Amino acid sequence: MFILIMRRLGLAVLTIFIISLIVFFGVEALPGDAATAYLGQLATDESLKALREEFGLNKPPLERYVNWLGDLVKGDLGESLSRKKPVTELIGNRFRNTAVLAAAATIFAVPIAIVLGVIAGLTRDKWPDITVSLVAIISMTLPGFVTATVLIYIFAIRLAWFPAVTLISSDAPVSQLLPNIILPIITLTFVMVAHILRLVRTNMIDVMVSDYVQMARLKGVPMIKIVFQHALPNAMLPTINIIALTIAWLVGGVAIVETIFNYPGIGSLMIHGISDKDLPLIQGIAIILSAIFIVINLIADLLALILNPRLRTARGH
Amino acid sequence: MAIPAQVAERPTIIKSRNPIAETWDNLRRSWSGMFGLSLIVIHLVVALLSPLFVPHDPLVMNSKIANQAPSSAHLMGTDKLGRDVFSRSMVGGRVTIVVTILATVIAVSWGGLGGILFGFLGGRADEIFMRFVDAFLSIPWLLILLLIVSILGTEMWVQILTFGFTYGVSTIRIARAATLDHVTNDYILAARARGEHRRTIVLRELLPNVLDVMLVDGAMNWSWMLLGFTSLSFLGFGVPPPTPDWGSMIAKNREILAIQPWAVFGPVIMLSTLIIGINLFADAFAKALGLDRSQGAPV
Numbered sequence: 001m002f003i004l005i006m007r008r009l010g011l012a013v014l015t016i017f018i019i020s021l022i023v024f025f026g027v028e029a030l031p032g033d034a035a036t037a038y039l040g041q042l043a044t045d046e047s048l049k050a051l052r053e054e055f056g057l058n059k060p061p062l063e064r065y066v067n068w069l070g071d072l073v074k075g076d077l078g079e080s081l082s083r084k085k086p087v088t089e090l091i092g093n094r095f096r097n098t099a100v101l102a103a104a105a106t107i108f109a110v111p112i113a114i115v116l117g118v119i120a121g122l123t124r125d126k127w128p129d130i131t132v133s134l135v136a137i138i139s140m141t142l143p144g145f146v147t148a149t150v151l152i153y154i155f156a157i158r159l160a161w162f163p164a165v166t167l168i169s170s171d172a173p174v175s176q177l178l179p180n181i182i183l184p185i186i187t188l189t190f191v192m193v194a195h196i197l198r199l200v201r202t203n204m205i206d207v208m209v210s211d212y213v214q215m216a217r218l219k220g221v222p223m224i225k226i227v228f229q230h231a232l233p234n235a236m237l238p239t240i241n242i243i244a245l246t247i248a249w250l251v252g253g254v255a256i257v258e259t260i261f262n263y264p265g266i267g268s269l270m271i272h273g274i275s276d277k278d279l280p281l282i283q284g285i286a287i288i289l290s291a292i293f294i295v296i297n298l299i300a301d302l303l304a305l306i307l308n309p310r311l312r313t314a315r316g317h
Numbered sequence: 318m319a320i321p322a323q324v325a326e327r328p329t330i331i332k333s334r335n336p337i338a339e340t341w342d343n344l345r346r347s348w349s350g351m352f353g354l355s356l357i358v359i360h361l362v363v364a365l366l367s368p369l370f371v372p373h374d375p376l377v378m379n380s381k382i383a384n385q386a387p388s389s390a391h392l393m394g395t396d397k398l399g400r401d402v403f404s405r406s407m408v409g410g411r412v413t414i415v416v417t418i419l420a421t422v423i424a425v426s427w428g429g430l431g432g433i434l435f436g437f438l439g440g441r442a443d444e445i446f447m448r449f450v451d452a453f454l455s456i457p458w459l460l461i462l463l464l465i466v467s468i469l470g471t472e473m474w475v476q477i478l479t480f481g482f483t484y485g486v487s488t489i490r491i492a493r494a495a496t497l498d499h500v501t502n503d504y505i506l507a508a509r510a511r512g513e514h515r516r517t518i519v520l521r522e523l524l525p526n527v528l529d530v531m532l533v534d535g536a537m538n539w540s541w542m543l544l545g546f547t548s549l550s551f552l553g554f555g556v557p558p559p560t561p562d563w564g565s566m567i568a569k570n571r572e573i574l575a576i577q578p579w580a581v582f583g584p585v586i587m588l589s590t591l592i593i594g595i596n597l598f599a600d601a602f603a604k605a606l607g608l609d610r611s612q613g614a615p616v
Contacts, residue, residue, distance in 0.1 A: 014448065022453055144548070255457070256551070270459075270460060271552060
């Protein structure tokens with residue numbers, strides 16, 4: 001058990017290291033460097049030279065990578081080109097805002113998804129299942145900006161219940177965020193619910209035909225007890241990983257939703273970074289978002305390991 | 318080249334009928350699958366022929382008739398610049414559809430072959446390669462796409478290669494997993510024992526057996542790419558103006574959502590019907606092939 005956990009931890013650290021390689025040298029492989037990308041049309045020989053000097057871009061790539069990685073380990077992500085501020089400072093509050101959004105969406109999405117997933121799984125191929133599955137496919141695959149736009153039209157323009165855009169600064173207190181983020185939360189919840197419920201449904205179907213559920217039925221255990229005591233706990237186990245994947249997707253995929261609602265999160269900062277061709281900022285956000293993805297998956301793996309004794313003896317991956 | 322002798326030797330695959338006919342038979346019984354397929358076909362026909370039948374030139378501006386509500390002359394009204402929304406919605410999927418279809422072909426081809434190859438070879442090379450694949454897949458997809466496109470430009474071939482490359486990485490995992498299910502089978506062992514060349518085993522033995530997984534993955538990839546491409550376009554990194562395009566139409570016309578919502582609804586309806594069509598089809602297709610698609614992770 002201990003060895004298994006240490007292996008998972010080691011693997012996570014290794015993956016984050018490889019991500020840093022991909023992020024740094026991937027950006028390096030693209031034509032031009034941070035200076036030409038940032039200055040674009042305005043670049044002159046002098047201004048390029050000055051900027052390269054200022055940010056140490058004229059050193060060889062390997063040396064810069066080692067420096068960047070060294071700073072990264074110390075928690076320093078370098079300095080943004082467009083805003084002349086440390087990247088960590090820019091990310092700080094926005095990261096908290098995105099976390100609030102993601103947490104709120106998760107709190108709503110998980111129970112809804114489990115309830116709908118169980119209903120669909122128990123009524124396989126009958127109308128409740130068909131309806132739920134159809135709606136799930138639609139809400140899962142529509143781009144976030146489409147869902148958001150339709151929601152804005154209905155709830156912000158027609159009904160005027162919620163604001164269409166958030167007009168708050170990135171360092172506003174959480175209490176001020178809450179009324180503004182209802183539409184972004186609903187948008188994200190749609191997608192999350194769909195992903196999770198599809199897996200709950202499949203697991204429910206698998207579990208309900210298993211021997212021990214059949215046995216319980218034959219013994220005359222009431223249906224409600226079978227579902228909640230026998231089936232659901234087992235159907236939930238594999239769901240932990242998909243919930244983690246969905247949360248991790250959410251952290252990366254909120255960018256568009258944040259942009260639409262003008263929400264001051266890390267995703268909209270990422271889009272700004274891309275528009276400004278601010279490579280140090282982009283690299284910093286990339287490594288942070290990827291690391292979150294890895295950590296959330298790691299937690300899910302460990303949780304599954306604790307809850308499912310059978311996994312502990314499983315070797316390898 | 319004749320290969321009937323090898324086909325007859327495979328004991329695990331007993332299919333009395335033509336697999337294509339069988340899949341089609343299964344698919345035909347699913348109303349949602351057929352509905353999805355019809356939506357796809359309609360979209361392909363519209364993309365191909367729309368320039369011939371749209372009532373107005375989608376590029377012509379006329380400030381006198383800006384922001385008009387739907388009427389008999391303009392079925393979905395006009396946008397801020399007085400262009401016909403219906404015509405633009407019809408034509409607006411052409412670039413998107415061409416780019417995503419070509420990119421899907423590239424993604425499934427390179428990702429599929431790569432996955433089969435590494436699943437077949439196994440060992441150290443496979444382990445190291447998969448670490449890189451996992452790491453790559455941990456980076457937010459939107460960031461990768463935006464970064465490449467913002468630096469290399471938004472020409473069509475750049476987009477096709479970018480999407481083909483990026484989405485192919487997730488295909489590697491799927492193809493590899495499917496291959497690992499087959500590699501230990503006796504018929505692969507037999508092929509190895511016969512002294513078949515590696516290339517022959519990959520192309521003749523493994524590829525046909527994981528092809529069903531690849532095809533379903535291709536359909537899914539197409540839908541994820543549509544999501545990705547239109548998202549990029551929505552953010553202003555897609556098809557350059559004035560070419561009409563769903564993603565950029567939705568982005569631009571959002572300003573007039575309160576006064577002329579049809580300028581947004583037009584492209585929203587077109588894009589949604591295509592994506593929903595692909596997914597209904599992909600679900601039914603996976604079921605017809607005996608695969609379960611619902612385990613797929615969000616990418």
